[in-house]
Amino acid sequence: MKAILLAAGRGSRMKDLTDDRPKCLVEIHGKPLLEWQRAALKEAGIDEIGIVTGYRREMLANRGMREFNNPRWEQTNMVTSLACAQDWLENEPCIVSYSDIFYSADAVRTLMRSDAALAITYDPDWRQLWEKRFADPLLDAETFRLNPDGTLAEIGSQPQTLGEIEGQYMGLLRISPAAWAEIRRIRTALPQEWQDRMHMTGTLQRVIEAGRIPIVPLPYRGEWGEVDSAEDLLAYRSTHEG
Numbered sequence: 001m002k003a004i005l006l007a008a009g010r011g012s013r014m015k016d017l018t019d020d021r022p023k024c025l026v027e028i029h030g031k032p033l034l035e036w037q038r039a040a041l042k043e044a045g046i047d048e049i050g051i052v053t054g055y056r057r058e059m060l061a062n063r064g065m066r067e068f069n070n071p072r073w074e075q076t077n078m079v080t081s082l083a084c085a086q087d088w089l090e091n092e093p094c095i096v097s098y099s100d101i102f103y104s105a106d107a108v109r110t111l112m113r114s115d116a117a118l119a120i121t122y123d124p125d126w127r128q129l130w131e132k133r134f135a136d137p138l139l140d141a142e143t144f145r146l147n148p149d150g151t152l153a154e155i156g157s158q159p160q161t162l163g164e165i166e167g168q169y170m171g172l173l174r175i176s177p178a179a180w181a182e183i184r185r186i187r188t189a190l191p192q193e194w195q196d197r198m199h200m201t202g203t204l205q206r207v208i209e210a211g212r213i214p215i216v217p218l219p220y221r222g223e224w225g226e227v228d229s230a231e232d233l234l235a236y237r238s239t240h241e242g
Contacts, residue, residue, distance in 0.1 A: 001112060002088055003046045005037060005065070007099035008054030008073040008081040013229050022056045024099035026227060028236055033227060034060075036102040044108035046095060050088060052081040072196075079187065079198040089180040098171030098200075103224040111174040116216035118179035118207065120152070124219045126168035132235045140228075141165055142201060144217075152208060152215040156201030167217065169201060170224055182213050 011023030018026065024034040041049055050066040054073025061067070068084040070076065078098075088094055095111055097103075107121050122144060123129065130137040143157040143164045159165050175183075186206050187195050207213060225236055 001046055001093060001095060002048045002050065003041045003095040003097060003108075004068075004082070004085045004088060005034070005049065005051040005097050005099050006078055006081050007034070007060060008052050008070040008084075009078070010055040011100060011228075014227075015230065017230055017233075018055075020056075021059055022053075022099070023227075025059060026233070028102060028225075028227060028233060033100060033102055034063075037097055037099065038065075040103055040105045040108055041095065041097075043105035044112060046108065046112075050085055051099075052084050054081065076196045077199045079183070079200060079203050080196060082200075083184075083187075086180075086184075089175060090177055093174055093176045096173050096175055098226075100228060101171045101224065101226050103170065103172060103220075104222045106222045107170070107172055107220045107224060110218050110220055111172065114174060114216060114218060116174070117176045117213050118173070118182075118204075119216040119218055120173040120204070121170045121220040122167040122217045123170060123221070123224065124167045125221060126165065127162075129225065130168070133232055138162070141168060144168060146217065150216070152204070152217050154205065154208065155215075156199075156205050167219065169204075169217075170220065171200075171226065173200075179207075179213055182207060182210065186210060 007022055007024045011018045025032045050068055052068045052070055053060050054070045070081045070084045111119055127137050134140055141159055143154050143159045144167050145154040146166050147153045
């Protein structure tokens with residue numbers, strides 16, 4: 001199995017921390033996020049890793065990964081970046097990872113063991129992490145609801161209550177060729193401007209609404225985190241030191 005890291009964007013909410021580097025090279029616990037991701041993937045048994053570059057792509061060269069470049073990274077969102085790796089996605093299941101997260105090899109293995117066409121990891125105990133990051137846990141959370149059969153019913157909207165959140169999506173997923181074909185079908189039916197704006201959770205919601213391929217959420221309770229701001233770095237540092 002192969003893995004694709006989505007690292008084209010700058011991460012504007014990181015402010016001056018990404019003035020001179022891609023977001024995935026911001027360090028946490030003394031090591032760039034990119035190296036945490038690569039270590040987890042390799043420990044899980046994935047040696048062939050691709051990376052979608054854009055902002056400051058030269059800083060991600062010569063790292064032993066297959067580069068897929070998104071030259072329109074400033075005008076497009078994450079799904080356009082993912083489409084740059086289409087030749088991998090069409091041929092075998094791939095683990096897809098955001099580049100602003102860290103996780104353990106167990107999260108990767110959880111996805112590798114799944115035979116679902118489209119699977120995602122999620123954190124059922126999300127509030128503990130969100131309360132370290134935000135004064136109000138609803139501030140940056142998204143809706144995440146399950147169907148009675150365990151498949152995903154809703155993702156990515158702004159929640160009004162905690163009851164709309166049964167977990168939080170981590171930014172780590174497994175996409176099979178069949179699932180990628182469905183994403184492409186949905187995407188190409190949209191005007192180009194909409195295609196450019198497509199983000200991942202909005203795309204997953206469109207897959208749910210299309211009803212052709214169920215999304216299987218896999219609970220993960222190990223260590224992980226999302227680094228979206230300088231404040232996140234401080235929160236994780238205090239947790240690590242504590």
